[in-house]
Amino acid sequence: MKTISTLSNSPGEDGKMFQPTLVHPEKELRVSYSKKGALAKTKTGTREILIFIVDDDPMYTKALEHSILDKIPSVKIKTFQTGEACLQQIKQKPDVVILDYYLDSKVSYAWNGLTILKQIKKLYPKIKVVMLSVQDSLDVAVKCIENGSYDYIPKSESAFVRINNVLQNIIGDINSNEKAVKPYQVVGIIIIIILILSFLLIKF
Amino acid sequence: METITHKHIDLTYLKQLSNGSNEFINEMITVFMEQTPIEISNLEKYLEAKDWKSLRAIAHKMKPSFSFMGMKELDSLIKLIEEYASNETNLDQLPEMIARTKNICNEAIKELEIEQKSFL
Incomplete structure (x- = not known):
């Protein structure tokens, strides 16, 4: 597993070096729990979804956080002002x-969002990254998608609706994947059946 | 509740976004009132230093705040400031544009102070 220290020697997209002490994470980290409180499991038995919001605009962050918790109250949100x-x-x-x-x-x-996106995908490829920008640029959108972004959403008035829709889709995928029978579970069931059959054959 | 019409702000979008949460509207207004004077003073600082890249970055980040507060005039003004700083064109117009942004923000903050009382 790569650790954060492996990032420190590599410059970002724009040649900027990683700044681990840019802002102490505890000072800028804010955690919002769902309206129902911090639950490990939701009512439906699915696990709580953790969302990070990274934006240096405190107003936008606050509004987005409010909008998500309003529509999807079961999630847990943490906010950061820098990608580092x-x-x-x-x-x-x-x-x-x-x-x-x-x-x-x-x-x-x-570092800009594209550099942070690349680092996240390098460390944990399964994390879904949704990119935002005030700029509605096709070039930027293509660059983000090429580097593994799940979606690119311009910060327009309809952005919150789009973000919530994307989140609902992601959460739906996560929940159905977790409910689906895993290959190791199938193997386990087959082994148990074989053992039971063997036991019955030996006994009778 | 009686709706007051203001010259610069229009909280229709923010109220819609709040979904009835006065606490949220109040917090957003507070962040705007705290944040905007800092951003304006950064615009002035970077204008003075002719640091167009930083000026563009600040102007870019201010856009959503004006949208939240329904400040249509500043919405388009800040876009122009960003464009001029980004392309380094019409730079002679920037001092006047930034001064106008500052004046409107100051007036908007006074309007927000009045409006905020109804959300406390």
């Missing part, structure tokens, strides 16, 4: 990272 702070916590393996493309308004040398 998000990477420091990525070992928590969020199910989804909602990542803004431009992250350098507060810290000019902060």
Whole structure:
């Protein structure tokens, strides 16, 4: 497993080096629990979905967080103002990272969203990353999708609706994958049946 | 509740987004009132330093805030500031545009102070 320290020697997309001490993660980390409280399992028995939001715009972050919890109250959300702070916590393996493309308004040398996307996909390819940008640019969208982004959503007035739809789809996929019978479970069942049959054959 | 019409702000979108949560509207207004003067002073700082890249980054980030507060005039003004800084064109117009942004924001903050009382 690659660790965060392996990132420190590689420059970002724009040549900027990884800054692990950019902002102490605990200082900027905010955790929002669902309206029903922090539950390991939801009422339906599915596990709680963890979402990271990475955006250096506190107003947008707050509005997005509110919108998600309003529509999908069972999720847990953590917010970060820089991608570097998000990477420091990525070992928590969020199910989804909602990542803004431009992250350098507060810290000019902060890595942009594309660099953070690449690092997340390198460390944990299964994490779904949804990219956001005020800029509705096809070039940026293509770059993000090529680098493994699950979706690219421009920050328009309909963005929250789109984000919530994408999240519902991802959560649906996660839940159905977890409910589906895994290959090892099939093998286990076959072994048990063989053992029972063998026992019956020996006995009778 | 009586709706007051303001010159610069229109909270229709924010109210729609809040889904009836006054706490959320109140928090958003507070963040705007705290954040905007800092962003404006950064715009002025980068204008003075002719740091167009940083000025563009700040202008870019301010756009959603103006949309949340229904500030249509600033919505288009900040887009132009971003465009001029990004392309490094019409730079002579930036000081006046930033001064106008500052004035409108100051007036908008006064309007928000009035509006916020109804959400406390």
